[in-house]
Ligand SMILES: NC(=O)C1=CN([C@@H]2O[C@H](COP(=O)(O)OP(=O)(O)OC[C@H]3O[C@@H](n4cnc5c(N)ncnc54)[C@H](OP(=O)(O)O)[C@@H]3O)[C@@H](O)[C@H]2O)C=CC1
């Protein structure tokens with residue numbers, strides 16, 4: 001069988017470089033293109049060299065059209081505007097779009113829902129196996145412990161991260177809300193400052209730390225009267241996300257159009 005041809009969007013970014021390495025190491029996929037924004041200092045560079053692999057003969061370009069026409073999928077860990085723009089092109093070409101970008105607005109998500117009527121979109125705030133398993137455990141714990149236990153999601157990332165709370169923190173908050181059978185938007189408390197008054201009953205709180213080179217750490221705290229449960233994930237290497245994204249692309253290849261999640265890819269049941 002021929003390899004699935006994948007384009008990396010944001011090829012010179014932290015995740016873009018990891019994606020190029022993952023595509024080189026995983027069987028059944030081949031690097032078909034590398035994209036960056038117009039004016040990027042990396043245009044014309046070899047994507048393999050950017051990724052520390054040596055030359056692969058794939059040059060970074062800012063023109064998606066010829067690439068999309070000859071590819072089977074695009075893996076995209078970039079920024080919301082870039083994700084929405086490539087989503088339209090990927091859907092027109094009926095190729096798989098794997099979205100790792102976080103910080104998407106409700107409007108952006110509506111656009112992805114719309115394009116997913118025509119093509120496969122696989123999106124997750126975290127493409128690692130560990131975090132998606134953690135989400136299932138959080139759902140279960142929130143359901144089992146009930147509303148008397150307070151839930152807080154704490155995350156820490158490197159100093160260059162631009163969105164907060166992280167996509168993973170929101171994914172874990174969603175899992176907690178599902179376990180409690182409430183809507184996250186009605187329960188979430190994303191900022192506390194000044195005289196806040198006592199904690200609102202049923203709140204799902206978020207706290208954000210930024211600094212240094214931390215790849216990604218998430219703790220879900222379930223605090224009861226006199227005891228506390230903490231569920232933790234620590235990412236040590238961006239390759240966990242990159243390998244997950246390539247796995248998602250292979251899973252989506254040939255599947256019927258839809259907006260899928262990493263839980264779908266990994267076959268994790270929503271009990
Ligand atoms: N879902 C998951 O598992 C994970 C998600 N992420 C998310 O992935 C995203 C990227 O993270 P990271 O790699 O650390 O960030 P970086 O800033 O290192 O990389 C982003 C890359 O995308 C490029 N880019 C921005 N706009 C465009 C555009 N219009 N067209 C083409 N390329 C563009 C940037 O170029 P330039 O530098 O010129 O702006 C940059 O090269 C973030 O949203 C992050 O939260 C990260 C890790 C895991």
Ligand SMILES: O=C(O)C1=N[C@H](C(=O)O)C[C@H](O)C1
Nearest residue numbers: 102125161166167168215216
């Ligand atoms: O920006 C990052 O680095 C990461 N972003 C994702 C998020 O927002 O949760 C996933 C991972 O934690 C790293």
